[in-house]
Amino acid sequence: MVPAHNLTIREVRVRAVQVPLAEPLKTASGEILTAPLVLLDLLTTEGVCGTSYLFCYTPDALEPTAQAAANIGAALTGDAVVPFEIDAKLRQRFRLLGVQGLMTMAMAGIDMAAWDALARAAGLPLVSLLGGAPKPIPAYASYGMVDAKGAAKAAEKAAGAGFRAMKVKIGHADVATDLAVIRAVRSAVGDAMAVMVDYNQSLSVPQAVARTRALDDEGLHWIEEPTVAEDFEGHAAIADETATPIQMGENWWGLPDMAKCVAAGASDLAMIDVMKIGGVTGWLKAAALAEANGLPVSSHIFPEVSGHLLAITPTRHWLEHLDLAAEVLTRPVTIEGGDFVFPETPGTGIEWDEKAVARHEV
Ligand SMILES: [Mg+2]
Numbered sequence: 079m080v081p082a083h084n085l086t087i088r089e090v091r092v093r094a095v096q097v098p099l100a101e102p103l104k105t106a107s108g109e110i111l112t113a114p115l116v117l118l119d120l121l122t123t124e125g126v127c128g129t130s131y132l133f134c135y136t137p138d139a140l141e142p143t144a145q146a147a148a149n150i151g152a153a154l155t156g157d158a159v160v161p162f163e164i165d166a167k168l169r170q171r172f173r174l175l176g177v178q179g180l181m182t183m184a185m186a187g188i189d190m191a192a193w194d195a196l197a198r199a200a201g202l203p204l205v206s207l208l209g210g211a212p213k214p215i216p217a218y219a220s221y222g223m224v225d226a227k228g229a230a231k232a233a234e235k236a237a238g239a240g241f242r243a244m245k246v247k248i249g250h251a252d253v254a255t256d257l258a259v260i261r262a263v264r265s266a267v268g269d270a271m272a273v274m275v276d277y278n279q280s281l282s283v284p285q286a287v288a289r290t291r292a293l294d295d296e297g298l299h300w301i302e303e304p305t306v307a308e309d310f311e312g313h314a315a316i317a318d319e320t321a322t323p324i325q326m327g328e329n330w331w332g333l334p335d336m337a338k339c340v341a342a343g344a345s346d347l348a349m350i351d352v353m354k355i356g357g358v359t360g361w362l363k364a365a366a367l368a369e370a371n372g373l374p375v376s377s378h379i380f381p382e383v384s385g386h387l388l389a390i391t392p393t394r395h396w397l398e399h400l401d402l403a404a405e406v407l408t409r410p411v412t413i414e415g416g417d418f419v420f421p422e423t424p425g426t427g428i429e430w431d432e433k434a435v436a437r438h439e440v
Pocket of ligand 1 (some may be wrong): 278
């Protein structure tokens with residue numbers, strides 16, 4: 079076993095893939111047809127390799143994100159694999175540019191790969207390296223925007239797979255259709271299933287207030303991003319008028335956004351995206367802020383890494399199960415009895431299915 083503190087970055091290998099989705103992921107603010115992913119391998123001179131991936135949302139961002147990761151990786155050649163030091167170095171390097179957007183994504187990918195390398199070198203799952211226990215993490219099944227019939231089918235599928243919670247995206251032409259979708263889920267699986275809904279930022283503040291009030295008697299677990307993600311004041315106004323908890327956070331670019339959102343009282347809950355928040359290092363900071371403010375923390379996509387991180391998050395809530403990278407992994411995340419199952423391998427458990435990667439590489 080290589081002492082974890084002795085790893086040195088030799089090279090960051092970057093590949094871009096476009097992974098086909100079984101069905102397009104429809105939202106009220108646009109459709110995702112394929113998963114554009116940047117795959118990172120952080121190779122060390124000691125022979126240990128750490129892996130991670132980035133989700134680029136749109137193919138337009140795939141090449142520049144991959145290039146940013148390659149550029150940053152080259153700048154780190156010869157550095158020690160010490161994530162907090164790398165984080166500080168890169169924040170300083172990009173001080174004048176600012177730390178958000180594609181650069182933050184690339185930094186987060188390298189950070190996740192660095193933590194993975196440390197855990198692999200230590201022969202430990204990431205959760206154990208971070209001082210946590212691999213305890214059951216409740217997961218919810220996450221679906222796109224579907225009609226009432228599709229929602230009932232999705233609910234039956236989720237219940238059949240053992241999930242105790244599920245989410246559908248709404249924001250249909252009128253609130254009656256949103257209600258029909260939610261009620262179709264209820265009549266398919268009853269009250270035992272917790273139900274969340276996601277507007278994907280599609281409403282104005284007045285529209286959102288009207289719609290969320292109309293949904294208040296549906297017993298929803300949360301209503302996600304009713305208006306644009308940057309509008310913390312707007313979300314605060316909506317939260318004031320709505321009995322159902324408001325969920326946001328997947329679009330926080332690092333801790334400063336989260337801190338502003340918390341200060342505005344914009345969200346009753348916190349949904350952390352391990353990439354946009356700044357990798358594992360960013361999550362650790364965010365988890366502390368959430369604890370201090372009593373905010374229950376759920377994850378946003380990236381289930382492989384997020385499972386480990388929720389286990390060490392004192393206010394952990396739900397893991398989102400939306401597995402965009404499954405096609406290129408040898409061991410996609412497994413959920414048993416509605417809970418995230420920790421892989422027994424060291425690291426995060428991310429390992430490329432090289433044949434699949436070759437099929438989808440661009
Ligand atoms: Mg969302």
